[in-house]
Amino acid sequence: MVFPEQDPFSALPLITSQYDPAGSPVCKCWLRSYPMISPVAENVIVKGRPWWERYQPVSYNLTTRSGSESQLSDMISRCNKVGIRIYADVIFNHMAAFTGIGTAGNKAMSDDKIYPGVPYTPEDFHPTCNIPNYLDPEVVRNCELNNLRDLDQSTQNVQLRIVTYLNKLIGLGVAGFRVDSAKYIATEQLEEIYSKLNDLNTSFFPPKTRPFIYQDVPVFVVFVDSHNNQRNGQILNYQTLKQYKMALAFMLSHPYGLPRIISSYFFHNKDVGPPQDSDENVKSPIIYSDGSCGNGFVCEHRWPQVRNMVDFRNAVSGTEIGNWWSNNEQQIAFSRGSVGFIAFANGGNLTEKIQTGLAAGTYCDIISGSLVNKTCTGKSVVVDGKGVASVRILESDFEGVVAVFVNSKK
Known part of the structure; x- marks a missing residue:
């Protein structure tokens, strides 16, 4: 049996799970x-x-x-x-x-x-x-x-x-x-x-x-x-x-x-x-x-x-990693084709203009929130006509990641 990327093998070791239908999740x-x-x-x-x-x-x-x-x-x-x-x-x-x-x-x-x-x-x-x-x-x-x-x-x-x-x-x-x-x-x-x-x-x-x-x-x-x-x-x-x-x-x-x-x-x-x-x-x-x-x-x-x-993983299935960015200080970012983009900051403030590979538009960050009724409940990322966005992750932020993809576009 094969589990392609669009159908992720999310095996959940539910160590405590009851078999009984009334309690089993x-x-x-x-x-x-x-x-x-x-x-x-x-x-x-x-x-x-x-x-x-x-x-x-x-x-x-x-x-x-x-x-x-x-x-x-x-x-x-x-x-x-x-x-x-x-x-x-x-x-x-x-x-x-x-x-x-x-x-x-x-x-x-x-x-x-x-x-x-x-x-x-x-x-x-x-x-x-x-x-x-x-x-x-x-x-x-x-x-x-x-x-x-x-x-x-x-x-x-x-x-x-x-x-x-x-x-x-x-x-x-x-x-x-x-x-x-x-x-x-x-x-x-x-x-x-x-x-x-x-x-x-x-x-x-x-x-x-x-x-x-x-x-x-x-x-x-x-x-x-x-x-x-x-x-x-x-x-x-x-x-x-x-x-x-x-x-x-x-x-x-x-x-x-x-x-x-x-x-x-x-x-x-x-x-x-x-x-x-x-x-x-x-x-x-x-x-x-x-x-x-x-x-x-x-x-x-x-x-x-x-x-x-x-x-995100399902949507970017079949695409390659591109637009790799790093400042060599535990901050990285990359795109998945023209479908998704993600950035990480493991300490320090990340405030950079980075190529996302995405089409122009406003995207809702799916880590701090979601796209709900055409509104971002968390951060938003604005991508310009050249695919570049100002990415901002502060050390004081609750999340150290920003992730956007085509399905989170407003």
């Missing part, structure tokens, strides 16, 4: 998007319910904090009917590092490498060993990541269990997968597993459509932050709001890759799980009349700046 995305849902397989229950417990599989039973198999199936079907394609985050490099009970009631006996809910027995795993050298592919692929019990994907039994699991999801209507920890699995074993997957469900997709698969270190999927690195203190996220929105705007304005936008919740430490009530039930986002959300959720994909930049 997945099928009501403001973007024409391709949500990536959190791991759908049963995981071990960890004290405190950290976000990463979803990456500690116990079985391939489709019961998690997000809901049951029937609720998952219903959500996928509803989303497909409105053109929202679902991608599942799947884990088959390993099984849980903890001994305990899973979200579907199955046991994980990690010390003995026994997982009855699959079932897996010690013969299905590589020998226990750590990974002291990440430059040695044999060690990386055959030893344990953070004590997670490393499956031996070269065995027929393990491959059968994995393929059965993935094909079940295909049957429910998913469009593809993000394969977690794929770099810890031998390439030839991944290829063998992928070759055994069914075509997508013809109730939702054309015949002979293959599942779209991308791995945890993709070279063509681009993103600013992810569920895995968002909390490490070194990545831009909603807590660094101005620069974060600048980075998202750059990603969506640049033609490279398939952009992925996270949709997350507020957090105060690196382990905190999704918003929950006193009984550890996951809360659902509250969607307000203006399209924003609450109840502990950030919903970055619903920000007006993100929505508008997706429109």
Whole structure:
């Protein structure tokens, strides 16, 4: 499956999303998007319910904090009917590092490498060993990541269990997968597993459509932050709001890759799980009349700046970067053909006359506002007959970006 620029791959890892139609925002995305849902397989229950417990599989039973198999199936079907394609985050490099009970009631006996809910027995795993050298592919692929019990994907039994699991999801209507920890699995074993997957469900997709698969270190999927690195203190996220929105705007304005936008919740430490009530039930986002959300959720994909930049990206599809401008002081600007123009100022005041590549006219900035009833609700940019505009971004401005395109012309 191909995702051209005009149909951006805006995968939204809705880590906390409920499958239940009363609470799930997945099928009501403001973007024409391709949500990536959190791991759908049963995981071990960890004290405190950290976000990463979803990456500690116990079985391939489709019961998690997000809901049951029937609720998952219903959500996928509803989303497909409105053109929202679902991608599942799947884990088959390993099984849980903890001994305990899973979200579907199955046991994980990690010390003995026994997982009855699959079932897996010690013969299905590589020998226990750590990974002291990440430059040695044999060690990386055959030893344990953070004590997670490393499956031996070269065995027929393990491959059968994995393929059965993935094909079940295909049957429910998913469009593809993000394969977690794929770099810890031998390439030839991944290829063998992928070759055994069914075509997508013809109730939702054309015949002979293959599942779209991308791995945890993709070279063509681009993103600013992810569920895995968002909390490490070194990545831009909603807590660094101005620069974060600048980075998202750059990603969506640049033609490279398939952009992925996270949709997350507020957090105060690196382990905190999704918003929950006193009984550890996951809360659902509250969607307000203006399209924003609450109840502990950030919903970055619903920000007006993100929505508008997706429109920008769709409009400039097929055009090249042109009229590159930079003052070598973290201020840049460029056009996308004769369709769009964007400028960034990461500090300092930007007050320059710059070639935009656009036709003469007045354009509404889609970062500080929008074009509403032929009026700009934010800044406006006036382009003269030569395509030049006076671009103004002050360091004191709330936004460090100005973006205009043909559809924002008054």
